[in-house]
Amino acid sequence: MIRDDLTLQTDLTEHGQGTGPIRSRRPAYIDFFPPCNNACPAGENIQSWLALTQEGKHFEAWQKLTEDNPFPAIHGRVCYHTCEESCNRGAIDTSVSIHSVERFLGDLAITEGWKFSKPKRKTQKSILVVGAGPSGLSAAYHLARLGNDVVIYEAGPIAGGMMNFGIPAYRLPRDVLKTEVARIEDLGVTIELGRKVTDLLAEKTSGNFDAVFIAIGAHIGKKTDIPARDANKILDAVTFLKDVELGRAPQIGRRVAIYGGGNTAMDAARTAKRLGAEEALIIYRRDREHMPARF
Numbered sequence: 416m417i418r419d420d421l422t423l424q425t426d427l428t429e430h431g432q433g434t435g436p437i438r439s440r441r442p443a444y445i446d447f448f449p450p451c452n453n454a455c456p457a458g459e460n461i462q463s464w465l466a467l468t469q470e471g472k473h474f475e476a477w478q479k480l481t482e483d484n485p486f487p488a489i490h491g492r493v494c495y496h497t498c499e500e501s502c503n504r505g506a507i508d509t510s511v512s513i514h515s516v517e518r519f520l521g522d523l524a525i526t527e528g529w530k531f532s533k534p535k536r537k538t539q540k541s542i543l544v545v546g547a548g549p550s551g552l553s554a555a556y557h558l559a560r561l562g563n564d565v566v567i568y569e570a571g572p573i574a575g576g577m578m579n580f581g582i583p584a585y586r587l588p589r590d591v592l593k594t595e596v597a598r599i600e601d602l603g604v605t606i607e608l609g610r611k612v613t614d615l616l617a618e619k620t621s622g623n624f625d626a627v628f629i630a631i632g633a634h635i636g637k638k639t640d641i642p643a644r645d646a647n648k649i650l651d652a653v654t655f656l657k658d659v660e661l662g663r664a665p666q667i668g669r670r671v672a673i674y675g676g677g678n679t680a681m682d683a684a685r686t687a688k689r690l691g692a693e694e695a696l697i698i699y700r701r702d703r704e705h706m707p708a709r710f
């Protein structure tokens with residue numbers, strides 16, 4: 416018989432390990448989180464809501480996103496988008512602009528008036544959350560979606576914590592912040608403002624709460640040891656930004672020096688310029704490469 420194939424059949428009994436009929440090794444399938452998802456502090460299922468957005472299913476994408484994070488319009492604006500630093504696409508050309516899509520979905524939800532669906536079943540448990548910053552609000556949101564009754568006691572005059580008193584309004588417009596907070600209230604979460612908790616156990620007992628979540632943040636500004644600091648007009652940035660937000664901006668001179676190279680320093684410098692300073696000079700102890708501020 417004349418054979419017309421150019422290559423002979425492989426002798427599978429002689430073939431190298433791992434393939435052929437006699438296998439000693441098999442592939443192992445391991446599910447990892449995608450790198451973007453893994454790098455998102457809010458743990459968002461990014462690839463899933465990106466795919467839905469691409470299909471034009473915007474409401475479903477927003478629902479998928481808010482399963483993990485109730486603040487897409489806020490995060491789309493001010494999150495440092497660590498997801499994008501991990502994006503595989505970055506190795507090809509540039510990473511997917513995940514935070515822009517998140518902001519688009521968040522803004523669309525505001526325009527369309529989308530609401531969170533209320534839980535179908537109640538647990539009959541009630542939980543006290545102390546502090547209405549992003550941590551307390553997110554915890555309250557997730558607890559309420561699980562069917563718990565949730566009350567937040569907030570010491571300040573407004574909900575939002577540092578989103579309101581730290582991040583300047585030019586980066587996070589207050590109507591966006593208020594709308595995303597109001598949506599959590601609409602879910603059934605009660606926020607009591609001007610309610611500072613000083614005795615946690617007494618509050619838990621008198622309110623008949625089953626559990627307490629403490630989310631009081633870290634509001635005290637870090638003071639640096641500057642010689643003769645009391646001889647000069649030196650403010651800490653947290654107090655400065657809070658005073659500006661409360662409409663009691665201090666009188667600043669024409670030249671303002673900001674000591675530090677982090678995000679708070681950048682916010683303080685930009686705010687000083689907006690208040691009319693001719694020069695806002697950032698002084699940092701190391702070089703520009705080592706400045707911790709993110710873009």
Ligand SMILES: Cc1cc2nc3c(=O)[nH]c(=O)nc-3n(C[C@H](O)[C@H](O)[C@H](O)COP(=O)(O)OP(=O)(O)OC[C@H]3O[C@@H](n4cnc5c(N)ncnc54)[C@H](O)[C@@H]3O)c2cc1C
Pocket residue numbers: 493494495545546547548549550551568569570571574575576577578581582583610611612613630631632633634653656678679682
């Ligand atoms: C200037 C500045 C800019 C920032 N920019 C960004 C940014 O761009 N992106 C980013 O991701 N993060 C940013 N951050 C960080 C971010 O704001 C914080 O990580 C975040 O707000 C912390 O959330 P939290 O809920 O833990 O605390 P907080 O936001 O501090 O909220 C705590 C809340 O608890 C309340 N509270 C405190 N004590 C009591 C009490 N005894 N009883 C009742 N209520 C109480 C407070 O009034 C406050 O409302 C910035 C921070 C600052 C200061």
Ligand code: SF4
Pocket residue numbers: 454455456457458459461484490491494495496497498499513514517
């Ligand atoms: S921008 Fe959104 S998806 Fe990216 S890390 Fe921040 S919260 Fe997560």
